[in-house]
Each structure stands twice: as C-alpha cells, then as structure tokens.
Amino acid sequence: xxRVICSMGVSLDGYVAGPDGEFGWTAPDEELFRFVTxxxxxxxxxxxxxxxxxxMLYWETAGRDPSLDAPGREWAALWNALPKVVFSTTLSSVRxxxxxxxxxxxxxxxRWRAEPGPGEIAIGGPTLAVQAAESGLIDEYxxxxxxxxxxxxxxxxxxxxxxxxxxxxxxxxxxSKVVNLRYRVLR
Numbered sequence: 018x019x020r021v022i023c024s025m026g027v028s029l030d031g032y033v034a035g036p037d038g039e040f041g042w043t044a045p046d047e048e049l050f051r052f053v054t055x056x057x058x059x060x061x062x063x064x065x066x067x068x069x070x071x072x073m074l075y076w077e078t079a080g081r082d083p084s085l086d087a088p089g090r091e092w093a094a095l096w097n098a099l100p101k102v103v104f105s106t107t108l109s110s111v112r113x114x115x116x117x118x119x120x121x122x123x124x125x126x127x128r129w130r131a132e133p134g135p136g137e138i139a140i141g142g143p144t145l146a147v148q149a150a151e152s153g154l155i156d157e158y159x160x161x162x163x164x165x166x167x168x169x170x171x172x173x174x175x176x177x178x179x180x181x182x183x184x185x186x187x188x189x190x191x192x193s194k195v196v197n198l199r200y201r202v203l204r
Contacts, residue, residue, distance in 0.1 A: 019061060019130050021138045023146045024159035026195075027173040028166060033143045035167035042165045046193040047088070049161065054092050056159070060099060061136025062129050064122070067105035069142035070115065077113045104145055126154050143171045151179065155202060158183065162196045 025033050026043030034040045045053060065073070073096065079085055080093035101115035102125055111117055118125055122145065129138045140146045140155065149155050160173060183200035190196050 019132070019136065019138050020156040021126055021130075021140060021149065021154050022060075022157045022159060023140045023149065023155045024056060024161075025141070025143070025146070025173060026161045026163055028163055028170075030166045030168065031173050032167050032170040033173050034171040036169045038170070042163055042167070043161070046191065046195075049191050049193060049195055050088055050092070052189070052191070052197065053161075054088065054095065057092070057095050057099065057139075059135075059137055060139045061132070061134060063099055063101045063139045063141055064118075064125060064129075064145060065101060065103055065140075066142030066145040067103065067108055068144075070101070070103045070105070070108075070111065074112065122148050123152055123154060143173065146173075150174070150181070157186070157202065158198075158200045160198045160200075162198060164194045 026040065026045075027033050028035075028042070033043075035042075076093045076096045080090050080097065085093070097113055099114060101111075101113070102118050103111050103115050104118045104122065108117060120128075126138060126149070137157075140149050146155070182203040184203050185198070186201050187199040188197065
C-alpha cells in the first residue's frame, strides 16, 4: 500500500511561509536540489492545493528554456511527467499532467493507495497538508529545516492539539546548513 508523505521546507520556528506569504528563503542549493529531485523520483502522484499548483506552473514550460541548467531540465521532465491532483474551489481547469480533484482528500488518498504499483502519495501545500494531518492521513513527515526564524506565517504542522508520535528515520545536513528530518508516523 502506498504511503502518504508530506515534504516541505520549513523555518526553524516552524513556518513554511512567512507573515507576508514569502518563502524565498527555501530556495535550494545545488546539493539540496539534487536531493529533492531524487525524492520526487519515488512519488507516484502529487496532491496539491491551488497556490502551490500555480507556483509550480513555471515548470510546465521551463524545460524548453535554453538557459535552464541540466538539473533544472531534469526536474522539469520529472515534474511534468508526474500525475498531479489539484484541490481547488476556484479553478475550473488545470494544465499539463494534472486534473482537478473530483472527491475529497480522504477519497483521493484511498483511491491512490488502492492503485497497484510503486511510488508514494505526496501532499504539497500547507493548507492541504494540514487537512491530511488533521485526518490522520500522513504516514511520513519530511521537513527540510532552514536556518532562519521568520517570526510567524503559515505553520508546517497543524495546531489542532492532536498528538502524533513519530519515529526518526533519517537525518541529513546539507552544506547550506539546511537539515533534512524524516519521521515516520507511529500508529
């Protein structure tokens, strides 16, 4: 059965975006970009909210840009081939290898868990990730902790008072001092 992962860059004080919605401090260095590219290879489907979908639209055409470096072209090819399900109440259509969600988050996850084949179900975007976490749908958290305090904004973790016990699976420190933490949810 496919696992549901939540993987995002986060400030040391626990935010995926600052008070103004900015997340430029999460821009990856070369090694971190390779790490994230390798991570996406293990994903069967990416479930994302409207804001992240619109941010990632850049990659729909980026691969055709002759100034894009080889790692960027590789990421674009992987991202564009990856099936994506977009959760939005305002969009009427999406582009590329994406479709609008027809059911709720739990229904989409159940459908993808039942599909045969390898690969994980990735949750992207803080609002959608909070919904998945509050419903107990996330199997693994992957936080790339950036050495910055942003003082507020959009939290990585839900603040619903619900306790979730975790098991540390992996850590990695990048030259940029970003620390990757990978935790499995204990059930």
